[in-house]
Amino acid sequence: MTLEEKLAQAETHVFKTVFPDSTNHHNTMFGGKILLMMTETAFMTATRFARKGFVIKSSEQVEFMRPIPASSLIELIGSVERVGTTSLRIRVDIFLEKMLEEGRDKVVTGSFTLVAINEHHKPVKII
Amino acid sequence: MTLEEKLAQAETHVFKTVFPDSTNHHNTMFGGKILLMMTETAFMTATRFARKGFVIKSSEQVEFMRPIPASSLIELIGSVERVGTTSLRIRVDIFLEKMLEEGRDKVVTGSFTLVAINEHHKPVKII
Amino acid sequence: MTLEEKLAQAETHVFKTVFPDSTNHHNTMFGGKILLMMTETAFMTATRFARKGFVIKSSEQVEFMRPIPASSLIELIGSVERVGTTSLRIRVDIFLEKMLEEGRDKVVTGSFTLVAINEHHKPVKII
Amino acid sequence: MTLEEKLAQAETHVFKTVFPDSTNHHNTMFGGKILLMMTETAFMTATRFARKGFVIKSSEQVEFMRPIPASSLIELIGSVERVGTTSLRIRVDIFLEKMLEEGRDKVVTGSFTLVAINEHHKPVKII
Amino acid sequence: MTLEEKLAQAETHVFKTVFPDSTNHHNTMFGGKILLMMTETAFMTATRFARKGFVIKSSEQVEFMRPIPASSLIELIGSVERVGTTSLRIRVDIFLEKMLEEGRDKVVTGSFTLVAINEHHKPVKII
Amino acid sequence: MTLEEKLAQAETHVFKTVFPDSTNHHNTMFGGKILLMMTETAFMTATRFARKGFVIKSSEQVEFMRPIPASSLIELIGSVERVGTTSLRIRVDIFLEKMLEEGRDKVVTGSFTLVAINEHHKPVKII
Numbered sequence: 037m038t039l040e041e042k043l044a045q046a047e048t049h050v051f052k053t054v055f056p057d058s059t060n061h062h063n064t065m066f067g068g069k070i071l072l073m074m075t076e077t078a079f080m081t082a083t084r085f086a087r088k089g090f091v092i093k094s095s096e097q098v099e100f101m102r103p104i105p106a107s108s109l110i111e112l113i114g115s116v117e118r119v120g121t122t123s124l125r126i127r128v129d130i131f132l133e134k135m136l137e138e139g140r141d142k143v144v145t146g147s148f149t150l151v152a153i154n155e156h157h158k159p160v161k162i163i
Numbered sequence: 164m165t166l167e168e169k170l171a172q173a174e175t176h177v178f179k180t181v182f183p184d185s186t187n188h189h190n191t192m193f194g195g196k197i198l199l200m201m202t203e204t205a206f207m208t209a210t211r212f213a214r215k216g217f218v219i220k221s222s223e224q225v226e227f228m229r230p231i232p233a234s235s236l237i238e239l240i241g242s243v244e245r246v247g248t249t250s251l252r253i254r255v256d257i258f259l260e261k262m263l264e265e266g267r268d269k270v271v272t273g274s275f276t277l278v279a280i281n282e283h284h285k286p287v288k289i290i
Numbered sequence: 291m292t293l294e295e296k297l298a299q300a301e302t303h304v305f306k307t308v309f310p311d312s313t314n315h316h317n318t319m320f321g322g323k324i325l326l327m328m329t330e331t332a333f334m335t336a337t338r339f340a341r342k343g344f345v346i347k348s349s350e351q352v353e354f355m356r357p358i359p360a361s362s363l364i365e366l367i368g369s370v371e372r373v374g375t376t377s378l379r380i381r382v383d384i385f386l387e388k389m390l391e392e393g394r395d396k397v398v399t400g401s402f403t404l405v406a407i408n409e410h411h412k413p414v415k416i417i
Numbered sequence: 418m419t420l421e422e423k424l425a426q427a428e429t430h431v432f433k434t435v436f437p438d439s440t441n442h443h444n445t446m447f448g449g450k451i452l453l454m455m456t457e458t459a460f461m462t463a464t465r466f467a468r469k470g471f472v473i474k475s476s477e478q479v480e481f482m483r484p485i486p487a488s489s490l491i492e493l494i495g496s497v498e499r500v501g502t503t504s505l506r507i508r509v510d511i512f513l514e515k516m517l518e519e520g521r522d523k524v525v526t527g528s529f530t531l532v533a534i535n536e537h538h539k540p541v542k543i544i
Numbered sequence: 545m546t547l548e549e550k551l552a553q554a555e556t557h558v559f560k561t562v563f564p565d566s567t568n569h570h571n572t573m574f575g576g577k578i579l580l581m582m583t584e585t586a587f588m589t590a591t592r593f594a595r596k597g598f599v600i601k602s603s604e605q606v607e608f609m610r611p612i613p614a615s616s617l618i619e620l621i622g623s624v625e626r627v628g629t630t631s632l633r634i635r636v637d638i639f640l641e642k643m644l645e646e647g648r649d650k651v652v653t654g655s656f657t658l659v660a661i662n663e664h665h666k667p668v669k670i671i
Numbered sequence: 672m673t674l675e676e677k678l679a680q681a682e683t684h685v686f687k688t689v690f691p692d693s694t695n696h697h698n699t700m701f702g703g704k705i706l707l708m709m710t711e712t713a714f715m716t717a718t719r720f721a722r723k724g725f726v727i728k729s730s731e732q733v734e735f736m737r738p739i740p741a742s743s744l745i746e747l748i749g750s751v752e753r754v755g756t757t758s759l760r761i762r763v764d765i766f767l768e769k770m771l772e773e774g775r776d777k778v779v780t781g782s783f784t785l786v787a788i789n790e791h792h793k794p795v796k797i798i
Contacts, residue, residue, distance in 0.1 A: 049176040051207050055320065057311040057565040061615035061643075062792075066563065067727035068710030075703030080178050080236055087263050092702035095733045095781070103726060103792075107315035109207055135315075136214050146730070157697075157738075182701065184438040184692040188488035188516075189411075193436065194346035195329030202322030218357060219321035222400070225349045230411075234696035262696075273349070284316075284357075303430040305461050309574065311565040334432050334490055341517050361569035363461055389569075390468050438692040442742035442770075443665075447690065448600035449583030456576030473575035476606045476654070484599060484665075527603070538570075538611075557684040559715050588686050588744055595771050617715055644722050 046085035048114040050077050054106050064103035065110075070130070070144060071098065073112055078126040078148035081114030085124060086162050088152040093123060098146025102132070109133040111140075122159040123151045173212035175241040177204050181233050191230035192237075197257070197271060198225065200239055205253040205275035208241030212251060213289050215279035220250060225273025229259070236260040238267075249286040250278045300339035302368040304331050308360050318357035319364075324384070324398060325352065327366055332380040332402035335368030339378060340416050342406035347377060352400025356386070363387040365394075376413040377405045427466035429495040431458050435487050445484035446491075451511065451525060452479065454493055459507040459529035462495030466505060467543050469533035474504060479527025483513070490514040492521075503540040504532045554593035556622040558585050562614050572611035573618075578638065578652060579606065581620055586634040586656035589622030593632060594670050596660035601631060606654025610640070617641040619648075630667040631659045681720035683749040685712050689741050700739035705765065705779060708747055709733065713761040713783035716749030720759060721797050723787040728758060733781025737767070744768040746775075757794040758786045 037045070050073065058069040075092065082090045104110060111131045118125040130144040154160045164172075177200065185196040202219065209217045231237060238258045245252040257271035281287045291299075304327065312323040329346065336344045358364060365385045372379040384398040408414045418426070433454065441447040456473065463471045485491060492512045499506040511525040535541045545553070560581065568574040583600065590598045612618060619639045626633040638652040662668045672680070685708065693704040710727065717725045739745060746766045753760040765779040789795045 048178045050179070051175045051177050051204070053203055053207055053314075056313055056315070059564055060561075061564070062724070062726065064726075066710070067714070067730075068707035071706035071710055071730065072703035075701070075706055076180055077178070079702070080180055083236065083262050084260070087265060089263070089697070091697065091699075091738060092735050094735060095702075095706065095730060097732065098730045100727050100729060109210065133211065135210050136216070138214060180695075183694055183696070186437055187434075188437070189343070189345065191345075193329070194333070194349075195326035198325035198329055198349065199322035202320070202325055206321070216316070218316065218318075219354050221354060222321075222325065222349060222352045224351065227346050227348060230345060302432045304432050305429045305458070306431070307457055307461055307568075310567055310569070330434055331432070334434055337490065337516050338514070341519060343517070363464065387465070389464050390470070392468060440691055441688075442691070443597070443599065445599075447583070448587070448603075449580035452579035452583055452603065453576035456574070456579055460575070470570070472570065472572075472611060473608050475608060476575075476579065476603060478605065479603045481600050481602060556686045558687070559683045559685050559712070561711055561715055584688055585686070588688055591744065591770050592768065595773060597771070617718065641719070643718050644724070646722060 042085065043116050046081055046116055048077055048081040048084060050112040052110050054104055054108050054110060056106060059106045062103065063106050067100060070104070074098065074128040074146060075148060077112045077114040077128050078150065081116060081126045082124045082150045085116050086152055088160060089154070090150040090152055093149045093151045096147040096149065098144065100144050102141070102143040104132055104143055107135060109135060117147055119162055122161060123149055124162060125149050169212065170243050173208055173243055175204055175208040175211060177239040179237050181231055181235050181237060183233060186233045189230065190233050194227060197231070201225065201255040201273060202275060204239045204241040204255050205277065208243060208253045209251045209277045212243050213279055215287060215289070216281070217277040218280055220276045220278045223274040223276065225271065227271050229270040231259055231270055234262060236262060244274055246289055249288060250276055251289060252276050296339065297370050300335055300370055302331055302335040302338060304366040306364050308358055308362050308364065310360060313360045316357065317360050321354060324358070328352065328382040328400060329402060331366045331368040331382050332404065335370060335380045336378045336404045339370050340406055342414060342416070343408070344404040345407055347403045347405045350401040350403065352398065354398050356395070356397045358386055358397055361389060363389060371401055373416055376415055377403055378416060379403050423466065424497050427462055427497055429458055429462040429465060431493040433491050435485055435489050435491060437487060440487045443484065444487050448481060451485070455479065455509040455527060456529060458493045458495040458509050459531065462497060462507045463505045463531040466497050467533055469541060469543070470535070471531040472534055474530045474532050477528040477530065479525065481525050483522070483524045485513055485524055488516060490516060498528055500543055503542060504530055505543060506530050550593065551624050554589055554624055556585055556589040556592060558620040560618050562612055562616050562618065564614060567614045570611065571614050575608060578612070582606065582636040582654060583656060585620045585622040585636050586658065589624060589634045590632045590658045593624050594660055596668060597662065598658040599661055601657045601659045604655040604657065606652065608652050610649070610651040612640055612651055615643060617643060625655055627670055630669060631657055632670060633657050677720065678751050681716055681751055683712055683716040683719060685747040687745050689739055689743050689745060691741060694741045697738065698741050702735060705739070706733065709763040709781060710783060712747045712749040712763050713785065716751060716761045717759045717785045720751050721787055723795060724789070725785040726788055728784045728786045731782040731784065733779065735779050737778040739767055739778055742770060744770060752782055754797055757796060758784055759797060760784050
């Protein structure tokens with residue numbers, strides 16, 4: 037498998053309905069729940085790229101461009117942005133779809149750095 | 164857009180990490196949580212195909228072929244199986260990936276029937 | 291204990307308030323949460339009948355006859371429908387009660403098949 | 418309906434599996450989750466007795482006689498203990514069943530006082 | 545460290561936003577969720593005072609003086625009320641702050657008794 | 672009230688027990704749950720400083736210096752880092768305490784930018 041095929045295969049998609057249990061008092065999705073889902077998506081993308089154990093080292097800037105209203109659908113897409121020696125930087129974008137209309141917009145974007153570890157929790161090489 | 168393009172576009176993917184909070188005392192994913200996620204995936208697939216409001220009418224047989232161990236990754240894939248006058252039948256398959264190995268297996272499959280409704284909760288035509 | 295007494299004793303009741311955290315955007319209980327609760331009720335009914343470990347093999351058709359509005363009470367009742375060699379079929383019915391009115395209606399019904407397993411996850415005889 | 422029939426009918430049963438997501442680091446059910454479930458049971462018992470809106474006024478002493486291990490079943494039983502002018506005192510007992518053994522023990526007991534209110538949140542007569 | 549310093553240091557603060565996922569149909573915080581948070585606060589206060597393992601023995605009367613509306617902030621404050629031989633009584637008070645106004649009111653108060661245990665689950669001396 | 676008093680008063684403390692339901696398969700607190708709690712703390716700190724409605728605009732770099740093991744206690748502390756015209760930058764630090772030992776360490780640190788909005792969701796001045 038070429039690196040390009042590997043990168044394509046590692047891309048990880050997560051669709052989610054914005055139910056009332058993840059909204060705040062503005063009736064939009066709570067930012068903390070958004071970051072929770074982005075982190076899980078980043079973790080899965082890294083794991084599926086390298087098939088190693090991973091822990092999060094940092095989240096880089098995450099930009100919330102537009103609020104996500106209740107009763108919409110979102111898709112999180114995780115992709116490998118940079119391959120380091122023992123770490124991966126993963127970008128996660130979120131697209132918003134209204135339930136009753138075609139079309140979608142990117143509404144959140146951010147990056148996360150994860151470190152590959154072995155069973156003794158020591159960093160190991162990615163490739 | 165042809166029906167085939169529409170069907171392809173409606174296909175809905177949801178990756179998920181099997182965290183301790185969704186397992187049972189066998190240390191495998193609790194069947195109820197699996198059905199919860201399948202139902203949400205079926206709902207999103209129907210919504211994205213027809214861009215109507217939907218309510219669930221029935222789940223057809225869902226077969227749990229193999230247990231899903233904690234600390235694995237799963238992918239749910241929802242696809243439109245049958246287009247009725249006011250209802251859609253959606254199939255949801257679940258594929259299991261081990262974190263540290265390539266390869267995947269289908270472990271759960273089932274179908275769900277959803278009815279399109281208008282704002283007065285009356286059935287409406289799908290197309 | 292006769293089989294009839296055993297069947298009566300295994301019947302399992304679960305009352306639940308439909309709080310906002312289990313509703314969807316139609317302000318009714320999300321179908322996935324309903325299936326989650328039915329599966330747990332089926333599991334407990336099987337366990338209490340046979341006092342064995344159980345895993346779910348399949349859910350048979352589950353029919354959602356009427357939506358369950360937020361701020362109602364529901365009762366799930368699990369009962370043994372069929373005793374197989376190594377499996378049990380459990381029926382779960384859900385009854386809806388309005389908070390401020392007497393009376394109740396059956397709104398959901400479905401069946402679940404569970405297999406009795408030993409500590410090596412191999413099927414064992416029910417009786 | 419006599420008062421006795423009414424009291425019998427209001428008795429409210431809730432079976433629950435002690436899944437990993439409600440345990441603490443002693444691998445027993447977290448006391449806070451127990452109180453959460455008792456309060457909901459008390460609320461449903463009061464509502465089903467009087468068919469009024471209810472808010473909690475106080476929990477009386479709740480005694481935790483024995484820890485509830487993970488992977489057991491519990492049954493909460495709510496019953497009307499005292500009928501006041503605008504309030505009800507509800508007792509909630511919890512019985513513990515091991516999954517693989519017959520028999521059960523009472524492990525928690527406590528009482529809760531709830532006040533009946535109208536749509537303006539003012540206390541109203543119970544009967 | 546004097547006892548007074550120890551008591552001051554053990555005081556445990558927990559701020560919380562009242563999100564839709566913890567409210568009931570009156571659009572106020574569900575009493576069960578309040579007791580859940582109070583129990584966790586009591587547990588942390590006891591642990592931080594004595595640095596022992598603790599299990600809950602009883603909750604004393606908890607008084608709900610005023611409902612807690614959705615979209616407010618609350619602060620739970622846990623403090624050691626009485627030091628017994630093998631147990632601690634912890635008081636937990638809850639203060640309510642409106643999001644858009646200065647000022648706060650005490651709205652809930654109650655006490656919890658916890659017992660210090662060793663690794664064999666036997667009571668041990670607090671000091 | 673001087674700005675200094677206002678800043679001191681806005682400091683927001685949240686203690687939390689790391690229960691099994693927030694851990695990952697390394698038996699440490701899942702990074703996504705950490706970010707969820709940090710965002711809520713940042714939101715409460717901003718709200719308590721300015722008594723305005725707030726939405727999140729971005730999270731700046733969040734550094735996870737050490738994993739947070741299950742069965743520990745953490746304290747999140749939110750403080751105002753920078754007062755802009757219509758926005759606040761809030762820093763959130765997390766301190767880790769072992770249950771059975773005195774002492775604590777800072778294990779996570781990061782900043783969040785929130786924008787003050789009025790009832791039409793338009794930015795408004797902080798002071």
